Amino acid sequence: MYRFRISRFRVSNKRPAQRLDSGPLAGHARHYGRRGRVPLSRPFDQSPSFSLSDDRHEGGCGRLDAAIERNETILVYGDYDVDGTTAIVILKTAIELCGGTADFHVPHRIRDGYDMRDDVIERAAAAGVRLIVSVDMGIRAFAPAETARRLGVDLIVTDHHLPGPDGVPKALAVVNPNQAGCDYPCKALCGAGVAFKLAQGLIERRRAGDQSRLLMSFMKIVAIATIADSVPLGGENRVFTKLGLEALRTAVNPGLKALLEVAQLSGRPLTSSEVAFRVAPRINAAGRMDVARDVIELFSVKDAARARELATRLDQLNAERQEEERRIIQAIEARIEEDPALRDAFCMVIDGEGWHRGVIGITATRVVERYGRPALVISHDGEEAHGSGRSIRPFHLLNALESCPQLFTRFGGHSHAVGFSLPSNRVAELRAHLDEYARARLTLADFEPVLQYDAELPLDQITPQLFPLLQQLEPFGSRNPEPVFVASGVRLLAPARVMKEKHIKLKLTESRELGANGGRSSAWNVLGWRMAERWQQEQLLPGDTLDIAFTLEHNDHPDFGGLELSLRDFKRNQPNSAPEGHHNLAQGVSPG
Numbered sequence: 119m120y121r122f123r124i125s126r127f128r129v130s131n132k133r134p135a136q137r138l139d140s141g142p143l144a145g146h147a148r149h150y151g152r153r154g155r156v157p158l159s160r161p162f163d164q165s166p167s168f169s170l171s172d173d174r175h176e177g178g179c180g181r182l183d184a185a186i187e188r189n190e191t192i193l194v195y196g197d198y199d200v201d202g203t204t205a206i207v208i209l210k211t212a213i214e215l216c217g218g219t220a221d222f223h224v225p226h227r228i229r230d231g232y233d234m235r236d237d238v239i240e241r242a243a244a245a246g247v248r249l250i251v252s253v254d255m256g257i258r259a260f261a262p263a264e265t266a267r268r269l270g271v272d273l274i275v276t277d278h279h280l281p282g283p284d285g286v287p288k289a290l291a292v293v294n295p296n297q298a299g300c301d302y303p304c305k306a307l308c309g310a311g312v313a314f315k316l317a318q319g320l321i322e323r324r325r326a327g328d329q330s331r332l333l334m335s336f337m338k339i340v341a342i343a344t345i346a347d348s349v350p351l352g353g354e355n356r357v358f359t360k361l362g363l364e365a366l367r368t369a370v371n372p373g374l375k376a377l378l379e380v381a382q383l384s385g386r387p388l389t390s391s392e393v394a395f396r397v398a399p400r401i402n403a404a405g406r407m408d409v410a411r412d413v414i415e416l417f418s419v420k421d422a423a424r425a426r427e428l429a430t431r432l433d434q435l436n437a438e439r440q441e442e443e444r445r446i447i448q449a450i451e452a453r454i455e456e457d458p459a460l461r462d463a464f465c466m467v468i469d470g471e472g473w474h475r476g477v478i479g480i481t482a483t484r485v486v487e488r489y490g491r492p493a494l495v496i497s498h499d500g501e502e503a504h505g506s507g508r509s510i511r512p513f514h515l516l517n518a519l520e521s522c523p524q525l526f527t528r529f530g531g532h533s534h535a536v537g538f539s540l541p542s543n544r545v546a547e548l549r550a551h552l553d554e555y556a557r558a559r560l561t562l563a564d565f566e567p568v569l570q571y572d573a574e575l576p577l578d579q580i581t582p583q584l585f586p587l588l589q590q591l592e593p594f595g596s597r598n599p600e601p602v603f604v605a606s607g608v609r610l611l612a613p614a615r616v617m618k619e620k621h622i623k624l625k626l627t628e629s630r631e632l633g634a635n636g637g638r639s640s641a642w643n644v645l646g647w648r649m650a651e652r653w654q655q656e657q658l659l660p661g662d663t664l665d666i667a668f669t670l671e672h673n674d675h676p677d678f679g680g681l682e683l684s685l686r687d688f689k690r691n692q693p694n695s696a697p698e699g700h701h702n703l704a705q706g707v708s709p710g
Contacts, residue, residue, distance in 0.1 A: 176319075177274075177290060177291040178251075178274045178276070178290070178291035178293050178316055178319075179316065179319040179320050179323050181249060181272055181274060181290055181291065182213065182218070182249070182251070182274070182316075182320050183320065183323055183324060185218060185248075185249045186213065186216055186217055186218035186324065189219065190218075190219070190247075190248055190249055191219045191220070191221055191246070191247055192213055192218060192219065192220045192221070192247075192249050192250075192251060193220075193221050193222065193223060193242050193247045193249070193250045193251070194206050194209050194210050194213075194220055194221070194222040194223075194250075194251050194253060195222070195223045195224075195234060195238070195250055195251065195252045195253070195255070195256070196222065196223075196224050196252070196253040196254055196255065196309075197224070197225075197232070197253070197254040197255045197309065197405075198224050198225055198226070198227050198404075198405030198410035199254075199346075199347075199402055199405055199410075200342065200343055200346035200347065200398050200401045200402050201254045201308050201309040201310050201343045201346060201347045202224065202253060202254035202255065202309060202310075202405075202410075203224060203401065203404070203405065203410050203413040203414060204310045204339045204340075204342060204343040204401075204413075204417075205253035205254045205276075205309045205310040205312075205313035205343065206222045206224060206253055206313075206414055207339060207413075207414055207417045207418065208253075208310055208313045208314050208317055208336055208339060208340065209251060209253055209276075209313045209316060209317050210222055210414070210418075211317075211336075211418075212316075212317030212320055212321055212336075213320070215321065215325075215332070216320055216321060216324040216325065217324070221247075222414060223238055223242070224405075224410045224411055224414065225238075225410075226409060226410075227405055227406065227410075227475060227476050228475055228476070231504070231528070231539060232255070232528070232530070232537050233255050233256070233258065233259055233262075233528065233530065234252060234255060234256055234259040234262035235262065236261060236262055236265045238262075239262055239265050239266050239269065239271060240265065240269065242271065243266075243269040243270070243271050247271060248270065248271055248272060249271070249272045249274070250266060250271055250272070250273050250274070251273075251274040251276060251316075252273070252274070252275045252276060252277065253276050253277075253309055253310075253312075253313045254276075254277060254278070254279075254308075254309025254310065254312075254313070255277055255279075255309070256273075256275035256276070256277050256287065256289075257275060257277040257279050257280070257281050257282075257286060257287070257292070257294055257297075257530075258279075258281070258282050258287070258530050259275070259287055260284070260287045260288075262287075263275070263287035263288055263289050264287075264288065266289070267288065272290040273287075273289040273290055274289060274290055274291045274292075274293065274316075275287060275289045275291070275292045275293065275294070276293040276294070276309070276312045276313055276316055277292075277293075277294045277309060277312065278294060278295065278296065278306075278307050278308055278309050278311070278312050278349075279294075279296070279309075279530060279531065279532065280296055280516065280531075280532065281294070281296065281297050281298070282520075282530075283520070285297075285298070293312060293315070293316055294312065295307055295312065303353070303354075304353045304354040304355065306349045306350045306352070306353070306355055307349065307354065307355065308343050308344050308346075308347035308349045308355075309343070309347070310339070310340055310343030310344070310347075311340060311343070311344060311349075311354070311355065311358065314336055314340050314358075317336065318333055321333065334361065334365070335365075337358060337361040337362040337365055338362045338365045338366050338369060338371075338374065339362070339374070339417065340358045340362055341358055341359045341360075341361070341362020341363055341365075341366070341393070342362065342393055342397060342398065342401070344358050344359050344362075345359060345390050345393045345394050345398065345593075345595060346393070346394065346397075346398035346401070346402070348394075348595070348596050349596060350595075350596045350597035350598070351390070351593055351594070351595040351596055351597060351598040352597050352598060356593065356598065359390060359593040359595070360592070360593055363387070363388050363389070363390065363393070363592075363593055364387070366378070366388050366393075367385070367386060367387050367388065369384075371417060372419060372420060372421065372422045372424075372425035373415075373416035373417045373418070373419055373425045373428065373429065374417065375422075375425070376416070376422070376425040376426045376428070376429035376430075377397065377400060377401070377416065377429045377432065378397070379426075379429065380400070380429045380430060380432070380433040381396045381397055381400060381433075382396075383396060383397065386674065389592065389593070389594070390592070390593040390594050390595045391594070391600075394595070399436050399439070400429075400432045400433055400435075400436045401413055401432065402436075402439075403432055403435035403436035403438075403439045404432055404435060405476065406435075406439050406474075406476030406477060406480075407435040407438050407439050407442075407474070407476050407477075408435055412428055412431060412432065413432075415428060416428040416429060416432070439476070439477055439480075442474045442476075442477045443477050443480060443481055443484070446470070446473050446474070446477060446478070446481045446495075447481060447484055447485075449470055449473075450468050450470075450481065450485060450495070451488075453468060453470075454466075454468070454489070461489075463491070463549075463553045463556075464491065464492075464553055464556035464557045464560050465491065465492040465493075465494070465513070465518065465552040465553055465555070465556035466485060466489065466491050466492065466493040466494070467493075467494045467496065467545070467548060467549035467552060467553075468485070468493065468494070468495050468496070469495075469496035469497070469498060469503065469505075469545050470495075470496070470497060470498065471497075471498045472497065472498070472499070473495070473497035474497070475497050475499075475504050478495040478496070478497055478504070478505065478506045479495075479506035479508070479535075479537070481495050481506075482494065482495040482506050482507055482508040483508045485508075486508045486509065486510060490510065490565045490566070490567050491510065491565055492507065492508070492509040492510055492513045492515060492518075492552075492556060493507065493508055493509075494506070494507035494536075494548075494552070495507070496545055498542050498545075500542070501541060501542050501543070502527075502539060502540075502541065502542060503539065503540055503541065503542045503544075503545055504537075504538070504539050505537070505538050505539070505540070506535075506536070506537050506538075507519075507531075507535065507536040507537075507538075508534060508535055509533065509534045509535070510534075510564065510565070510567075511534075512559075512560060512564045513556060513559065513560060513564070514533045515531065515532075515533060515534060515535070515536050516530075516531050516532055516533055516536055517533070518552055518555050518556070519531075519536055519538060521551070521555055522548065522551050522552075522555075525540050525544050525547060525548050525551070526538050526539065526540045527539045527540055527541070569602070569667060569686060569687055570599075570602065571602040571603060571604050571667055572601045572602055572603065573601075573603055573604075574603070574604050574605070574606070575603035575604065575605060576605055576606075576628060577605050577608055577626065577627065577628050577642055578628045580642075580670070580681065582681065584670065585670050585672055585681055588601055588670060600669050601669065601670075602667055602668070602669055602686055603667070603668055603669070603670070604665065604666070604667050604668075605665070605666050605668070606665045606691065607628075607629045607663045607664075607665065607691050608626045608627065608628060608629060608663060608664060608665075608666060608691075609626065609627050609628070609629045609661065609662070609663050610624065610625070610626060610658055610659070610660050610661065610662050610663070610664065611625040611626065611627055611641050611660060612624075612625045612660055613659075613660060614646075614650075614653050614658075616650045616653075617650075619650060620648050620649075620650045620651070621645065621646060621647050621648065621649065621650060622645070622646040622649050622650050622653050622685075623643065623644070623645055623646075624643075624644040624645075624646065624685070625641045625642070625643065625644070626641065626642050626644050626664075626666070626683075627640065627641045627642065629663050642681075642682065642683055643673075643682040643683070644666070644668065644682065644683040644684075644685050645671075645682060645683070645684050645685060646684075646685035646688070647684070647685075649685060649688075656688075656689075656690065658690065662690065662691075663690075663691035664688050664689060664690055664691050665688065665689050665690075665691050666683075666685060666686075666687070666688045667685075667686040667687040667688070668683040668684060668685055668686055669683070669684045669686060670683065670684075671683070671684045
């Protein structure tokens with residue numbers, strides 16, 4: 119089976135390596151300063167919480183205010199993923215807290231597809247709706263905006279996706295920090311973040327007095343969306359995420375409490391990784407596998423029993439999603455093995471009949487992780503095909519799609535993630551065009567993944583004082599990665615234990631008998647997620663030495679908890695085999 123490997127394991131200019139020769143904490147202040155990261159401890163009222171106070175934002179708030187005064191029903195129209203559904207919850211809740219009446223529409227992924235539709239606006243107008251607010255969508259909805267105008271419906275577009283070359287739709291107001299002429303400093307807000315800024319403006323406009331406590335109550339759900347949408351965790355996003363993670367420990371919303379319970383995360387501090395891999399997939403499962411309306415009901419319901427029922431259903435849908443994902447991945451891997459041209463493509467376009475459209479996006483992510491190349495996964499449904507794409511850092515995927523707009527019936531997205539529809543008979547043309555486009559912009563070196571590390575850290579220098587220091591850099595995520603360390607020549611003490619047929623648990627120690635720096639020299643538990651297959655191929659035995667890349671974790675189990683290592687990469691130790699600053703290691707995969 120074809121396996122993509124990291125051939126170099128190197129340091130970038132942004133994350134310089136340093137050896138901690140003077141003890142486990144020496145030089146940390148200098149090191150963190152060079153990473154450009156500082157602990158985040160400021161309260162909400164001192165955070166970089168800017169107001170979207172230009173005419174577009176004020177026009178949106180003013181129209182919402184007028185609708186509430188006139189007792190108009192406001193329709194909130196959102197996407198079916200975590201970002202879109204939580205954005206609906208945020209704005210709908212804010213409108214109701216301000217005395218208004220809000221309904222919502224979230225499209226069915228299969229029947230309706232992505233973005234706004236004319237028929238939904240027409241039905242809303244027929245029902246007497248005179249104000250629609252889009253969340254996490256609408257920045258390219260030119261035809262629906264024209265339909266709304268023709269029917270006398272005011273449309274407020276709130277979105278964070280990039281506008282197209284034709285600008286923005288002709289709506290009453292467009293709230294998007296990425297549109298031309300907007301000087302809002304935090305350009306990387308997710309859709310729920312933009313919806314929260316509109317909600318913040320409305321609440322401060324409608325409610326007298328200090329609203330900080332009320333606004334803080336939104337942070338939990340804003341944090342979930344911010345993490346789930348993988349936006350950079352800097353600036354305002356970092357504040358949202360930090361405050362939200364802290365508040366999730368004491369969640370009182372029945373739906374949120376039930377969701378954390380089924381994810382086995384209730385009653386304790388959460389990390390961004392736990393939200394990304396255990397909370398967000400369960401929310402996403404509703405829109406991927408069935409009806410995303412369940413998410414809005416989950417966060418709106420007051421009855422604890424109904425909340426548990428909904429959370430359990432999301433958990434079951436997520437299990438179904440995982441099984442469907444495995445089935446599609448197996449089919450894709452077989453196709454790639456059989457087709458050298460597909461395997462060698464600079465942009466992989468893989469299509470199949472009847473693949474679940476709710477799963478092809480996350481499947482594209484898995485393909486990129488495994489093969490290191492941009493990938494589009496397409497599902498045929500008769501004469502129409504629907505696809506989702508993910509990319510690597512050097513390749514702007516939305517620009518690639520914009521180079522051939524005539525092929526699509528609709529498309530949109532970001533530099534590294536896109537969604538689209540096109541006639542089935544044009545998939546081959548798309549495959550050929552994107553491969554040619556990518557070959558003109560990428561080289562084979564761009565497909566060589568590089569796992570960046572922060573410092574060399576022998577195992578005997580890891581002390582209990584180090585982990586709390588690293589925690590001050592949280593929350594981790596896009597543009598604020600978790601610190602990764604390298605230890606060379608560590609010794610395997612016992613055979614690896616395989617867990618659930620895909621993970622491994624190791625016992626490692628320093629190859630020398632005693633810790634040289636007064637630190638711990640006993641065995642360390644090391645968890646390698648999705649590494650069982652690779653470990654078996656390497657055939658490492660007790661007593662062998664290896665080089666590892668790892669992060670520090672803390673296991674909270676009352677009986678066998680404590681510090682442990684999470685394996686990011688490994689190789690058999692070969693002294694003096696790599697030049698300074700480079701380690702020839704193979705691909706490691708983090709939890710997913």
